[in-house]
Amino acid sequence: MGCNSYGGYGKGNSDFVLIVVLFILLIIVGAHYFK
Template sequence: MSYYGGCSPYGGYGAGYGGGYGGGFALIVVLFILLIIVGASFYS
């Protein structure tokens, strides 16, 4: 579910190292990107 992959510290969900911080940060980034895409589709 992440752009960086489950084994990456940045990816999150399946990672031991950085699992909490990295996963949460990646999730926020993904949601922010989706919000921009959805917003752009509404206002374009």
């Protein structure tokens, strides 16, 4: 990854935060569909 278009803002953390947010969304959606 590492595709930063923020001018170096949050250089290493932007991808990590994005992955965490997507992971949490997957858990939430999974909890709804796989009750």
